[in-house]
Structure formats: structure tokens, C-alpha cells
Amino acid sequence: MKPYSFVLNDTTLRDGEQTAGVAFSDLEKLAIAHALDEAGVGEMEVGIPAMGMQEVELIRAIVASVKHARTMVWARMMYSDLEAALQCGAHIVHMSIAVSDQQISLKLRRNRAWVLATIAEFVDRARDAGAAVSVGFEDASRADGDFLCQAAQVAQAHGAIRVRFADTLGVLDPFSTYSSIARLHAETDLDIEIHAHDDLGLATANTLAALRAGATHASTTVNGLGERAGNAALEEVAMAARHLYGVDCGVDTQRLPMLSQLVAQAANRPVAAGKSIVGAAVFRHESGIHVDGLLKDRGNYEAFAPEELGRQHELVLGKHSGTHGVRAACTRLGLPLGEGQAERLLAGIRQLAVTRKQPLTDADLRHLHLNTATRQPLAA
């Protein structure tokens, strides 16, 4: 089944900030919320009110500043958490409870009957207080399937608007995600949010599988920030949905690089050069065959146009260059090539690239060009 549309619920400000060692300042949180809002995310999870009054005040400020997106706050199924959450004025109060037997008995020290009764009680309480309630199923991927459906039915019967299926430890693959979500979708009428973690590098793939199986909402974070190996990356889910399914989730993709930089800086976590969509080097090409192919027709080596992200292809010279790339670079710099000079240049480029371990600069090429104009040995 192809997803027709879905809502991105970006949790950079909640799960993203939970990354060990990451702590945003108030100004950074406000700036990230503003940037996400301007980029067009449908929803954002903005924090954990149970952390105390200072956090509640900050969440209130964020909620007041967000103009377009719906806001959500995260809470445990506890009176004090609900009370704090209700003070924030967010559109949705998300109340979480563990549903795997492992976490029910060895973390909460309770049993399944207590979980079902607690869902009923807290959805009722939050609704009575006027909140729209989403129910979070922590560790859903390791839960018994029958029990998970039972829990979702209790949430529905008590008036929740959504359930979140959390692959808390990132242990699913796209096939198991598909079957779990399809079953949940068949057994409740509630909206379903997929919340995938990247411990096995499958968070985006699992998110897409869940959307195909009927999930209506997807948790994401900018740069895939989040607990341990992180969450499904906003930029990956948005671009994959567009290119694989033709589904526009409302995000202005031109803003993704800026968002990525903003979050990388606030998190003090540089983005890897090869990080899909937003890495500095993902539109950089050196290999001779690729550069030749791109010069003939960019469709030869283009998954999607970098211009969608406000970016461009970048052709560089290095150890794997070929003569077509060398000629193109010389033409760009207005450097005429004599008989056999492209080949001589290539030899010099290879030598220098191994020493430098980075692409050659224009100045390097000019220098090599001078040295290879005649058949003199290369300068050291």
C-alpha cells in the first residue's frame, strides 16, 4: 500500500535533545522550533514538562511562538507528569507507557492488567482536563502483538486520538515493521505514529515501511539526532517520501540544509560529510567515470536534483579523476591544455591527492598546469 499523506512529528526538541551530552539552551530551542515551523513540519514534540518549572516555562514560550505546527508534550502516565503537561498549553498531551513484558515487569515492576487500567485512567483524566491525548507505547516492537492491540483498543475506547508505536531499541526491520503496523491498523481506528530508532541503521527504512502499512504520523529528528544511534532523520523521511512515493509531507526541502546546520551547532554534533541529504560531500564527485557521466548528462549519476535542497553538484579533482574531469576543470579556470597535458596533469593530481587526502584546490591545479605545460619533472 502506498502512503497517500502523512504528518511529520519532529521530535528534535524532545528525543533529539535526549541524546547523551546534548543540551540546548532556551534560545537554541526557540530557534529550532521557529526553523522547523517555517520549514513546514506538521507537528513537533517540544519537550518533557515533568523536568520541572523551568522546562515548563520554556515549553510554554515555544508553544506560544510556533505559528503553524501543532505542538506535543511528552509525559509518563503519572499524576505529576500530567499536571505539568497540562500547564504547557500544547495541542497534544502525549502520555507514554511501556508495553513489552520486559519493561512492564522489570522496569515498571507491574503487570499487563495494570498497564491497561493505567491507560484507561490517564486517557480519561487528560481528556477530562480538555486535552487531546496521544498514547505512547514504549518498546512496542518487543511487545506481544495481541496485548499491543488490546492496549490500543483501550486507548481508543477512552478517547485517545492516536497511538505511537515506538521501536525503542531499533530492533525491527522493514518487514517486521510492516506486519506490526498493518496489524495495529487493522485492529484500531486510531491514527498511528511510527517512532523508529536507528540502532541497526534502519530507522528511515522502518518509518517508510510503517507509512506503507497505514501509519499516519512519523516521528523524525533533524540529522537523525536522538537516543543512542538516533531517530529517523527528518531530511531522509521527507526526501524519500517525495522521491519513492510521490508524497509531499509539507516540508520545504530548501530549508533542510539550514536546519541541519542549526541543529548540528546547537547539539555540538558535526554532520558527517557523507550524511545523506545534508552532508557536505553528498553532491561532490571525483571519480572519472562519474564525472564524465555527469558532464554528458547529469541524470547519469543523479538520484535527485541537489537544487531541491538549494545545493549543487560539485566536481573535484583527486586520486580517482579521469581526463574528462581534468579537461573540464581546466576549461573552467581558462587553462589551455597542450598535447598529452591532461594525462600528465592526471599523474600529478593523483600524486598530490594521496599526500593531501582531500580534493585539490584551484591553486593546486594552476600550479600543476604550469609544471606540466612542458615535460619538466613536477615540483616537489
Ligand SMILES: CC(=O)SCCNC(=O)CCNC(=O)[C@H](O)C(C)(C)COP(=O)(O)OP(=O)(O)OC[C@H]1O[C@@H](n2cnc3c(N)ncnc32)[C@H](O)[C@@H]1OP(=O)(O)O
Ligand atoms: C524511551 C524514552 O525516550 S522515554 C523518555 C525518556 N526521557 C527522559 O528520561 C529525559 C527526561 N527525564 C528526566 O528529566 C527525569 O528522568 C524525570 C524528571 C522524567 C524523572 O526523574 P526521576 O523522578 O528522578 O526518576 P528517574 O528518571 O530516575 O526514574 C524513572 C522513573 O519513572 C518511572 N517510569 C518510567 N516510565 C514510566 C511511565 N511510562 N509511566 C510511569 N512511570 C514511568 C520509572 O519506573 C522510574 O520510577 P520508579 O522510581 O518508581 O521505578
Ligand SMILES: O=C(O)CCC(=O)C(=O)O
Ligand atoms: O512516546 C513514547 O512512548 C516513545 C518514547 C521514545 O522515545 C521511545 O520509546 O523511543
